[in-house]
Amino acid sequence: MYRQVTKFRNAISTILNEKKSFTSLRNLSSNAEDDKYKIKDNFEGRPLYLDVQATSPTDPRVLDAMLPYLTHYYGNPHSRTHAYGWESEAAVEKAREYVADIIGADPREIIFTSGATESNNIAIKGVARFYKEKKKHIITTQTEHKCVLDSCRALEGEGFTVTYLPVKTNGIICLEELEKAITPETAIVSIMSVNNEIGVKQPIDAIGVLCKQKKVFFHTDAAQAVGKIHLDVNSMNIDLMSISGHKIYGPKGIGAIYIRRRPRVRVEAIQSGGGQERGIRSGTVPAPLAVGFGEACRLAKQEMAYDHAHVEKLSKRLIDRLCGSLTHVIRNGDDVETYPGCVNLSFAYVEGESLLMALKDIALSSGSACTSASLEPSYVLRAIGADEDLAHSSIRFGIGRFTTEAEVDYTAKKCIHHVTRLREMSPLWEMVQEGVDLKTIKWSQH
Amino acid sequence: MASKTKTLQLYRTMLRESSKIPSYNFREYAIRKIRDTFKQNKQCTESTVIQNQLKEAQRNLEIIKRQAIVGQLYSTEKLVIEYTT
Numbered sequence: 001m002y003r004q005v006t007k008f009r010n011a012i013s014t015i016l017n018e019k020k021s022f023t024s025l026r027n028l029s030s031n032a033e034d035d036k037y038k039i040k041d042n043f044e045g046r047p048l049y050l051d052v053q054a055t056s057p058t059d060p061r062v063l064d065a066m067l068p069y070l071t072h073y074y075g076n077p078h079s080r081t082h083a084y085g086w087e088s089e090a091a092v093e094k095a096r097e098y099v100a101d102i103i104g105a106d107p108r109e110i111i112f113t114s115g116a117t118e119s120n121n122i123a124i125k126g127v128a129r130f131y132k133e134k135k136k137h138i139i140t141t142q143t144e145h146k147c148v149l150d151s152c153r154a155l156e157g158e159g160f161t162v163t164y165l166p167v168k169t170n171g172i173i174c175l176e177e178l179e180k181a182i183t184p185e186t187a188i189v190s191i192m193s194v195n196n197e198i199g200v201k202q203p204i205d206a207i208g209v210l211c212k213q214k215k216v217f218f219h220t221d222a223a224q225a226v227g228k229i230h231l232d233v234n235s236m237n238i239d240l241m242s243i244s245g246h247k248i249y250g251p252k253g254i255g256a257i258y259i260r261r262r263p264r265v266r267v268e269a270i271q272s273g274g275g276q277e278r279g280i281r282s283g284t285v286p287a288p289l290a291v292g293f294g295e296a297c298r299l300a301k302q303e304m305a306y307d308h309a310h311v312e313k314l315s316k317r318l319i320d321r322l323c324g325s326l327t328h329v330i331r332n333g334d335d336v337e338t339y340p341g342c343v344n345l346s347f348a349y350v351e352g353e354s355l356l357m358a359l360k361d362i363a364l365s366s367g368s369a370c371t372s373a374s375l376e377p378s379y380v381l382r383a384i385g386a387d388e389d390l391a392h393s394s395i396r397f398g399i400g401r402f403t404t405e406a407e408v409d410y411t412a413k414k415c416i417h418h419v420t421r422l423r424e425m426s427p428l429w430e431m432v433q434e435g436v437d438l439k440t441i442k443w444s445q446h
Numbered sequence: 447m448a449s450k451t452k453t454l455q456l457y458r459t460m461l462r463e464s465s466k467i468p469s470y471n472f473r474e475y476a477i478r479k480i481r482d483t484f485k486q487n488k489q490c491t492e493s494t495v496i497q498n499q500l501k502e503a504q505r506n507l508e509i510i511k512r513q514a515i516v517g518q519l520y521s522t523e524k525l526v527i528e529y530t531t
Contacts, residue, residue: 045525045527045528045529048526048527060516060517063513063516067516402474403471404471407527
């Protein structure tokens with residue numbers, strides 16, 4: 001009797017379980033249907049940070065060096081009459097040595113500024129205006145940062161002529177074209193070391209030699225390069241260089257400009273004031289920021305090889321994962337001459353902004369932070385000749401010192417999922433799968 | 447060598463203190479960096495170099511301790527990856 005009851009109970013529970021599993025299956029399928037059109041994933045926690053080209057997290061060791069100067073040592077580094085000033089000054093000078101050290105310069109050639117934008121302004125406008133009586137020509141490239149292009153634009157208004165050199169499809173300039181562009185009128189050539197959007201490294205060595213030979217000043221915006229790749233102002237014949245603090249795990253709001261002393265490069269100051277920083281950048285040097293910047297440079301030099309190996313490994317891992325699971329993925333920029341921490345990929349037939357929306361649990365960007373508010377495709381991608389549609393579908397993955405392997409795996413997994421999902425919804429993708437060449441289609445009658 | 451146990455002790459203390467850093471990225475970096483540096487310096491035989499490395503490690507241990515506290519004072523929500531794994 002008892003046995004029969006148990007048997008009966010077991011039978012009932014099996015039926016119930018089956019029913020339960022059936023309903024749960026139905027829920028699952030409707031969830032999957034919902035998921036397909038859901039813009040955002042529901043997630044808990046803060047997003048992962050993969051946008052180190054925009055800014056990098058402040059290294060705790062940098063903060064540790066800064067904290068005393070944000071609390072007890074608050075003296076003005078330019079105060080010469082008391083100990084508060086002296087201790088701040090000593091710290092700022094030590095920081096200047098570290099900054100100089102990372103690019104092989106003399107500390108007296110380093111001027112602290114508010115960041116690379118200000119440094120670029122001082123370099124381009126400062127040199128152009130100082131030598132304007134004799135030289136009225138500037139050369140730069142189409143893929144420079146906005147602040148360089150805008151400084152040149154401003155100078156055009158003052159009567160200077162500017163040559164915006166095109167780049168090849170891999171993002172690198174053509175040296176012959178640069179040589180052709182240099183005239184006796186040319187005052188300065190400004191070409192960035194590492195591009196902020198596509199990570200392409202320009203042939204700084206060769207440009208330096210060419211500029212020296214033609215007796216033209218050579219400025220390089222190295223905000224994305226310092227601390228990441230080896231740079232030496234003397235062996236590379238660099239006359240002026242812009243450096244940024246917050247791209248190398250330092251504090252925001254500080255940078256530096258290197259200005260060569262021998263042979264001397266002269267610049268007209270933009271800011272008038274108390275004549276600090278050899279009169280080139282008046283205004284009190286922010287001692288805590290300078291100390292943090294110096295420490296960031298010291299660490300960057302010390303760990304360059306270690307960090308580079310880490311970044312390279314993760315970068316390869318990310319690209320292998322994505323390209324292993326997805327087709328029609330194009331890497332923007334050169335395959336070899338690129339800093340590995342900047343991976344700019346175009347996922348064809350997927351709109352970049354939709355993908356960014358879907359990947360809200362990962363902090364990514366489609367290009368430079370300065371222009372991320374607009375939906376216009378990046379001018380850098382257009383300059384390398386990327387098709388309009390591919391320029392619209394690009395995503396920049398920034399990998400740095402603090403990125404982990406698990407983060408890269410998570411990003412790759414999410415990215416593959418959403419690219420596949422978005423492509424499934426796309427009529428264009430369907431046509432491509434059917435073998436239609438989209439370029440042959442006439443989209444409108446008129 | 448007497449300093450061998452001391453080194454090992456320092457290594458363990460550094461890892462233990464690093465695990466108290468609240469930020470996922472900084473914590474993971476500290477642990478990775480400590481492991482790699484000690485492993486790399488294992489073959490080192492020159493006593494002055496070893497002494498300098500130990501001094502540097504001691505300095506870093508102090509930074510880790512302080513920064514773990516700073517991190518705890520201004521802690522934020524955990525990262526999405528810490529919930530999923």
